[in-house]
Amino acid sequence: DTEVTQTPKHLVMGMTNKKSLKCEQHMGHRAMYWYKQKAKKPPELMFVYSYEKLSINESVPSRFSPECPNSSLLNLHLHALQPEDSALYLCASSQVSGDYEQYFGPGTRLTVT
C-alpha cells in the first residue's frame, strides 16, 4: 500500500471554482512533488518542494498555486482552470534532496467543465 495519500480521488470543478488538492506522506521524506498526467502520456513535473521550500516551478500557469504547510503535507490550490487542465494530478515524495527514487500517491482525477 502506498504511504502517500491524496484527496480527493476525483474532483469535478467549473472554470470559476476554487478548489484544493491535498497530499500527505508518512515516510519522513523531505522532498515532495506535484505532477500532471494526461491519458497515455508520462507524468509531467509541475512543482518541487525541498525542506518545505519551493525549489522548482516548471513554468506552471499561476492558476495552479502550490503550498507546503509542513514536511508531511503538500497542497495544490486551483483557481480559474481551463478544460485542458483536466488530468490526473499526482503527488510524489522522495527521501532527501537529489534522491530520484520517488513514491507516488494514487492521484486526483480532475475534470474541469
Added chain:
Amino acid sequence: RKEVEQDPGPFNVPEGATVAFNCTYSNSASQSFFWYRQDCRKEPKLLMSVYSSGNEDGRFTAQLNRASQYISLLIRDSKLSDSATYLCVVPGDSNYQLIWGAGTKLIIKP
C-alpha cells in the same frame, strides 16, 4: 533524438513467457536509471533502480549498456498481473527532475 525513448508497444505475450524491452537515453553522463510500472488509471510505482551495470529482483532483471546508451528490462515467467505500462526514467539536469519515457505497454495473455 528524444532524451528517453521507448517502444510504445503493446507487447502481447503469453503467460509464462519471457519478455524484454529496451529504453534508450541521450545523456551519456547519466549515472542512474529507473523502471516504474503503471497500471491503468493508477499511479506509477517504482519497480527497479539501476546504479551500475544492472539489477535483479526475482523475475525482473534490468541491465545497463552504457556503450550503446540503453537499459533493458527482462521479465521471466510472466504473470497476468505483469500487464501494465513500464516507464523508463532517467534523471534530468536539475535536482529532483526525472526525464520520463513514454512507456511500453505490456499485455500478458492467458
